Amino acid sequence: MPLDLLPVSTAPAACCTPATSPAITEQDAVQLARTLKALADPARLRLLSLIAAHDGAEACVCDLIEPVGLSQPTVSHHLKVLTDAGLITRDKRGVxxxxxxxxxxxxxxxxxxxxxxxxSAA
Amino acid sequence: MPLDLLPVSTAPAACCTPATSPAITEQDAVQLARTLKALADPARLRLLSLIAAHDGAEACVCDLIEPVGLSQPTVSHHLKVLTDAGLITRDKRGVxxxxxxxxxxxxxxxxxxxxxxxxSAA
DNA sequence: AACGGAGATTGACGGCTGTCGATATTGACG
DNA sequence: CGTCAATATCGACAGCCGTCAATCTCCGTT
Known part of the structure; x- marks a missing residue:
């Protein structure tokens, strides 16, 4: 088959150009998504914001329950999610x-x- | 009761100090969480990264299916989520x-x- | 007009998630 | 040591989410 009769010219210009720079790795994507999942909840965003709004960026649970308007177990659950994600730390002082x-x-x-x-690639 | 006999010293110093600066509003938290939910998935992060890695920060669907290793309907679904979140735009040119x-x-x-x-509050 | 391919939509299904009530745990106090 | 208050944990339940196979739609080609 002659080269100049290949159906290249009739094909509407291949759409598939792989990439010009490397993308995020599967592993990094999983890790980043994990943290973003912890952030992607209105209650948790409010909790973080409330903590940030306190002196020293620190707050007691009893300061948080009433403003977010959720039950105590639910607030405790959200705080655990944020803690496990490494976004906040827990420090138990007395009760x-x-x-x-x-x-x-x-x-x-x-x-x-x-x-x-x-x-980044123009 | 004399002031100096108030049980202040025995009480472990009230934990509840409301806040020093205003927190995020419920409405803003919901909106921000909505966008973060769109980001909080490994497949979608990879799709965004792949699009960003292409010339002009633009990519055809056929460029994306194979790298992410998911079925075509699933990729289409994720792209719709990202589009609805306002993170990417869709432009159909021909097929x-x-x-x-x-x-x-x-x-x-x-x-x-x-x-x-x-x-911010030190 | 029929064909073929790109991509969107639908339907289904298993698993995760947010929420609560009830209960367990822990530390302070009498 | 018994009680009380502050948190954490457990069990359950409804709803959302990611995934795929099957199908539909649309457009260019023959």
């Missing part, structure tokens, strides 16, 4: 449990987001 | 559908995150 923001945790998330998801 | 990053959409997310969730 009360104090939760504080982990410095830089949120910046780390936004940094990773920007590192992989900006349209 | 192919091209998806492109919405400029500034991701920055908006990180900005809102930082605005409400940084421990």
């Amino acid at each position: 009360w449990a104090y939760f504080a923001l982990v410095p830089g945790a949120l910046e780390s998330v936004t940094t990773h987001l920007g590192a992989h998801l900006t349209g | 192919w559908a091209y998806f492109a990053l919405v400029p500034g959409a991701l920055e908006s997310v990180t900005t809102h995150l930082g605005a409400h969730l940084t421990g």
Whole structure:
């Protein structure tokens, strides 16, 4: 078959150009998604915001239950999710449990987001 | 009861101090969580990253199916979620559908995150 | 007009998630 | 040591989510 009779010219210009720069790895995507899942809930965002709004970025559970308007077990559950995600820390002093923001945790998330998801290739 | 005999010293110092600065509103939390939910999935993060890795931050669906390793309907579903969240746009040219990053959409997310969730109060 | 391919939609299903009430645990106090 | 208050844990339930196979729609080609 002659080369100049290949059906290349009739094909409407291949759409598939693999990529110009490497994408995020499967592993990194899973890890980043894990943290984002912890953030992707209105109640948890409010909890984080409430903690951040307190002196020293630290708050006791009893400060949080009433503003978010959820039951105590539910608030405790959300705080555990945030703690497991490494976004806040738990410090039990006597009867009360104090939760504080982990410095830089949120910046780390936004940094990773920007590192992989900006349209750097013009 | 004399003031100096108040049970202040024995009580472990009230834990409940409401807040020093306002927290995120319920409405803003719901909206931000909506966008974060769209981001909080490994497959969607990879799709966004793949689109960003292409020339012009634009990619055809056929460029995306094989790298993410999911079925075509599933990829189509994820792209719809990202589109509905305002993170990418769809542009059908002929038979192919091209998806492109919405400029500034991701920055908006990180900005809102930082605005409400940084421990500004020392 | 019929064919073929790209991609969207539908329907179904298993698993995860947010929520609560009830209960267990833990530390302070009398 | 018994009681009380603050949190955590458990069990259950409804609803959402990610995934796929099957099907539909639309457009370009023959």
